Structures are given as structure tokens and as C-alpha cells.
Amino acid sequence: MLSHRQGERILVLAPTGRDGSAACTLLEQAGLCCRLCSDLNELQRELGRGAGAAVIAEEGFLGAEAAPLFNWVSNQPPWSDFPFIILTARRDGPRHQRYTLSLIDKLRNVTLQERPIQTVTLVSAVQAALRTRRRQYEAANYLREREQAGIRLEELVRERTRQLQEANDQLTAAQESLTMALEAAQMRTWNLDLREDVVAASMQRGASSRMAAVLAEWSRNVGERVFLEDRGTFEEAFSRALGTGKFHLECRVVGPQDEPRWVVAEGRLYQDQHGHPLRLAGTLRDVTERRQVEESLRQTQKLEVIGQLTGGVAHDFNNLLTAVVGNIELAALRTRDQSVLAILKSAGSAAERGAKLTGQLLAFARKQHLAPRVVSLNELLSSMGDLLLQTIGVTIRIETVLEKDLWAVMIDPTQLELVILNLAINSRDAMPNGGRLTVATKNIGVSDRHRPTGLAERDYVAISVRDTGSGMTHEVAAKAFEPFFTTKSVGQGTGLGLSQVLGFAQQSGGEVRIDSYVGQGTTITIFLPRSRESLTRAVDEARPVRHDGKAATILVVDDDADVRELTVSALEAMNYRVLAAENGRVALDVLRQADTVDLAVIDLVMPIMNGRQLATRIRAANPGRAILFTTGYDDLSGTDDPFAQEMVIKKPFKLVELAAAVERALAPRDGEHPASNVTPIRQPKRT
Secondary structure: OOOHHHHOOEEEEOOOOOHHHHHHHHHHHOOOOEEEEOOHHHHHHHHHHOOOEEEEEHHHHOOOOOHHHHHHHHOOOOOOOOOEEEEEOOOOOHHHHHHHHHHHHHHOOEEEEEOOOOHHHHHHHHHHHHHHHHHHHHHHHHHHHHHHHHHHHHHHHHHHHHHHHHHHHHHHHHHHHHHHHHHHOOOEEEEEEOOHHHHHHHHHOOOOOHHHHHHHHHHHHHOOEEOHHHHHHHHHHHHHHHHHOEEEEEEEEEOOOOOEEEEEEEEEEEEOOOOOEEEEEEEEEEOHHHHHHHHHHHHHHHHHHHHHHHHHHHHHHHHHHHHHHHHHHHHHHOOOOHHHHHHHHHHHHHHHHHHHHHHHHHHHOOOOOOOOEEEOHHHHHHHOHHHHHHHHOOOEEEEEEOOOOOOEEEEOHHHHHHHHHHHHHHHHHHOOOOEEEEEEEEEEOOOOOOOOOOOOOOOEEEEEEEEOOOOOOHHHHHOOOOOOOOOOOOOOOOOOHHHHHHHHHHHOOOEEEEEEEOOOEEEEEEEEEEEOOOOOOOOOOOOOOOOOOOOOEEEEEOOOHHHHHHHHHHHHHOOOEEEEEOOHHHHHHHHHHOOOOOEEEEEOOOOOOOHHHHHHHHHHHOOOOEEEEEEOOOOOOOOOOOOOOOEEEEOOOOHHHHHHHHHHHHOOOOOOOOOOOEEEOOOOOOO
């Protein structure tokens, strides 16, 4: 839109003499805004920028290309009829008249003024033309306002139509959503008649009281009866509804098939004009599954808390066992008295059983350093005999059927022990009156005719746990591996056991099969891929601790004084030069004063500065310095651990294991396997 000043400019074109500047001066003295143009092209450009009228001397058209100006006039908007004042000379010839009429025809709104022209006449003519232009502007504004009003009206109509359509769509969607929600939630409606005659009729049918009659009518209405223990809950909900008008009830009910379920009833009380109750209407939905999930979650949270507590206890116990086992071994090295050695051997065996117990506790707490290795399943199952017997009890006979020359598998033995124990406990629960539990192993080749369908084309080792318990139906067995699914009573199981079995098998590259018949028992078979790697050699515990005599300085960093002193004594007995530090800060001070340290033996879990932080500081100062970690607790499963390839020895460790770990850390040999208690912090992924 043009500004007011631009829209009322007077354009003057008088190319000869001083007529143009004189005209501008006169008009400006009259208070008008003028713009002097040099030719028709400039005049046309200024018209495009806005003007109120134009004063043109007729000689301005001589020799000029006027077609663009005439086109501009022809293309004016409907409201515009731009006024031109043409200054002409007195000429009466027909040629001049035709030329003048042609200008009038092409410029349309033309006022002719003969020269010489009086000042008053010129100013008056210009002001008249400007008034005409102003009226055109008013008409343009009026037309624009009408057009905008029409546009706004159309927009309002469209917006209102859109709102109505959206409201209609929302109403339709809400109705569809309500229908789908009711169907998905398996909700039902109910309507309880509370009129006096209906309640009285119910009391005549045997109800002992008005409340009992109401409960009986509600049970008939919903088709299920309320648990005897939950009838008080119904009475409280009904009493609140009489006062508040809203009914809310969550209770247990029994249906026609005597299957207990949890339901939630929501309703509203309707009254007559006198405030007397007429009816109670609402919906009923089944929340049995939600209650089971909530109970499973509570059990899982309990297990997590127990696991954390167990892990902490096992950590402290591991430190104690490290000192006990190590000092027993040191004492055995310093005596040849067979009676004393027998006592020490007995004490060492007891300490080893304690170490195995802490390993199981740490695995339960999910803080064990879990790493797959090549394992013989027959040896592993044979070692679990006492544990299974103590767990299952004497009422169940345990049998093992182990195939000779069984292939090796690459698994985490600790996790497999937990899986077998989990399956054994499930079998025990399925045989409350006793029975037989059979654990068997078998090689399953690619061409084995007993090979189950669906297995990948590779060799497997099968380990099966079979019981003579109650068994499962086909429908229950199909859902047995689903998380939180359990057939046990509420509070007696989390429903996570078999899902963990399936997870272990899949992570190990294997599969699980279940075969169960009601009244005959259940067999669960785990198929683990065959490993063609050789079994990890065990450390020869009877061989003497050896050292090749090579001079080396070792820094031992452990916050537990007993473990630190034992490690120092053991390493000194191996002829190493040993320095000690009780925490990371002291260790850094020692390293600054003794830069000849060849190996740092660092406990991973320490206050102030943990093992990883200390190792990071050490490697920053000396990237080539060897590091050996010790741990009795830390979870080493991080995927971005910068020390993933460093060796770690688990507490409690034997002196021969410590010697092997130190020897490997100081001078690693290609192709030599570390002891089973010494592994990288994180095993490389197998493809």
C-alpha cells in the first residue's frame, strides 16, 4: 500500500525551457508535493511508485515512446482513473485536433489547459485532479475493505465448518475408542436396582439383611459371587456410594467355573427427586493379569534388594577368603610336618568351599565376572551333585545319565549352574510328594535321527532335566517361557525362571525345547553348540610356585590390609621386589618416587579412587606399564571399558594362580592360556 505522501505527488513533465521547474515551484508554494520528470520513461516509473496527478506539456510526447505509458493507463485497476493535465498551445488545425483527441482517448482522464496559463488556473486544475484521485483512493479502500470482509467471512465460514467437522470427527472417534476400549479391556456393564420392593423381594429369597440382599442382587447381576473375605470391602464401597454418589470396588470374585479372579467395578448412584436411591449402574473389568504383574514386580524388586545385599556380603567374604586361602598356602610352604600339612589341607578345602559359595552368591547378585569358556558338561554336572541334593531334598531321587566322550561347549559355567539349579527347583515344586529327577547329556550330530526339527545345521550338545511331576497342558507349555508367566500361586514365583533359561540358551547360540504331559512330567532340553576348541587347562595346584629369577618390581594396591599384606608376602616369596599402597593416591605418590615399577597389581573396587581410575592415571603417565587387576565383586560387563584386554584375577586366588597371572602380565607368551581364574576383563564377542 502507498504512503499518503507518495499517493498525492504531482508529477510534472515539461522538457523544454524552464516550464517544468517553474510549475513545480508554483505548486509547491500552494502546498503540493511535486516531482519533476525528465522524460516519459521517468514519468512512467514514478507512476508505478504512486502519484496523485500528472502535469505534462504536450511537447513531452514529441519524439518519445508513449506506448508504455498508454499500456500503464490501460492496465489500471478498476477503481483507478488517473488524472492527467495536458498543457497545450492554441492551434486550430485539424491535425492538431486529431492528435489531441488521440491523447484524450489513450489517457482517458485528461484535462486540457492552454498556455499561457495563469498560476491560479494551474493550481486550481491540479487541486481538482488531486481531489478526484483522493476519491479514487477512497473507493479503492472501500473495495479493499469489502474484499477483505468477504475473505474474512469466507475464512470464518471455513473455520466454523472445520470446527464442526473436527467436533464431529472427535465425537465419532471417541465413540469408536470407547467401544474398542471396552472390548479390549473385556469390560461389562451392570445395573443394580435399589428400589425398596426389589430389595425386599431379595430378602424374602433368603437374604439375612438389607446389605446381604444388595450383595446378592449385585452378584446375580454381574454373574459372579464375591469372595467371602472381600464382602466387607463391598459393604464399605456401597456405603461410600450412598454418601458420595460414586461406587468403586476392587475385590476377588468366583465365576461359574470356580476360577478366582480380580475385578474392578466402577459405578454411579442414581436417585429420585427426594434423594432416595433408585439404582446403581456401572462397568466391571477383569484386572487379574495386572495384579499378577504387580505381584511379580514386587517379587522381582525383593530379589534385586536381596541380590544387592548378597553381593556386598560376598565382596567382604571374598577379601577374607583371599587372606585365609593365601596364608594357608604360605604356611604349607614353610613346613614339612605331614600332620600340620594335613590340617592345612583340610582348612584349605573348607576355604575353597566357602569360595565356591561366594561365587554362587555373586552370580545370584549378578556381580560375578561372567565369561564364556570351553567346558565339559559332564564334569560340571558331576560337581553339582551335592548342591542339587541339598536344594532338592531327600524325597526326590536324583539320577544322571551322562554320555561318554561328550563334546565340549563354549559357555559360562556359572550361568549354566544357575540354569540347572533353576530347572531343578521347578521340578521339585512339580513333585510335592516326591519323585525322580533325571539330568542327562547327549551329543546331537547333524545327521542324528533323534535330532529335533528346527535346529540349525550344526552339532549340538544336549542337556536335559526331566521330572516325574504333574506336567503341563499344551496351552500352558506354549506360554512357559514368557516373562512373568507362572503356574505357581501368587507370591511363590516370579515367572522369570524359564525366561532366563531361554535367554541363556539364546545368548550362548543355542535353543530350548519343552516336552510335557499332564500327570507324566516335564522334560526341558537345552541345546548348546559344540565347541571344537580344546578344554582350558586347569592350574596344577600341586606344582611349586615358580619364578625364573628375572628381576621385576611390582606395586600392590589394595584397600584391604589383610589382602594387601598377603599379596606382598606371596610376591616376595616369589623373589619379586614389592611395593605397597592402600589407595590410589598413595599409589601415584609411590610411582612418582619409584619410576622403575614393572607391574601394578590393582584392586578394582576401592574408595577414593577405584581401580579403573587409578589405571587410567598410570597409563597416562606410562602407556607401556603392565597392569593386573584383582576383584571380588565388580561387574566387569561394560561395553566401552578401555581396559577390556587387561587381565583380571578373581578373589580368592591361589598362590599358583597369582604367580601365573603375574608371569603372564610381565611377559605374555603367544599361544599360552592363562589359568581359569585369570581372564580378560571383557571377552571378545564370538561371531
